[in-house]
Amino acid sequence: MFEGKTGVRVSEMLSCQQVRDEFTDYFDELIGPEERAYITNHLSQCAECAAEYGAFARTLEVIRAVPAEEPALDLWPEFARQMDEITSQERASVLLRVRRRWDEALARVSEGAILYTAGLADRTAQRLAKYLIHDPFRAKE
Numbered sequence: 001m002f003e004g005k006t007g008v009r010v011s012e013m014l015s016c017q018q019v020r021d022e023f024t025d026y027f028d029e030l031i032g033p034e035e036r037a038y039i040t041n042h043l044s045q046c047a048e049c050a051a052e053y054g055a056f057a058r059t060l061e062v063i064r065a066v067p068a069e070e071p072a073l074d075l076w077p078e079f080a081r082q083m084d085e086i087t088s089q090e091r092a093s094v095l096l097r098v099r100r101r102w103d104e105a106l107a108r109v110s111e112g113a114i115l116y117t118a119g120l121a122d123r124t125a126q127r128l129a130k131y132l133i134h135d136p137f138r139a140k141e
């Protein structure tokens with residue numbers, strides 16, 4: 001007799017779904033020998049569940065092979081130091097780039113200011129010239 005997670009007592013054959021529901025515990029060997037034997041037996045006879053379990057086990061192995069924690073302590077300080085360096089370099093280069101853009105922008109603004117002033121001066125001169133033509137104090141020819 002076997003009592004699965006669902007509490008359903010299964011005497012002989014487990015359904016595919018029941019087997020698949022036990023995959024995690026089966027993989028982690030958290031089930032009793034009797035239940036384990038049932039599942040092993042099912043997997044040896046059911047190609048679909050065997051394939052499903054194969055994929056399941058490979059996926060779990062890959063997931064568990066990936067370190068979930070920080071790198072080993074003896075590697076971490078070195079890594080952190082390098083990260084700090086890279087980060088500060090990046091920050092400096094960003095500052096430099098911003099600075100260069102700012103200089104360019106300033107240059108363009110002053111260029112524009114000069115042109116504007118020149119234009120203004122020119123117009124002012126023209127306007128003044130109009131008055132100057134009728135300048136009553138201007139000596140007549």
Ligand SMILES: [Zn+2]
Pocket residue numbers: 015016017019042046048049050
């Ligand atoms: Zn099956």
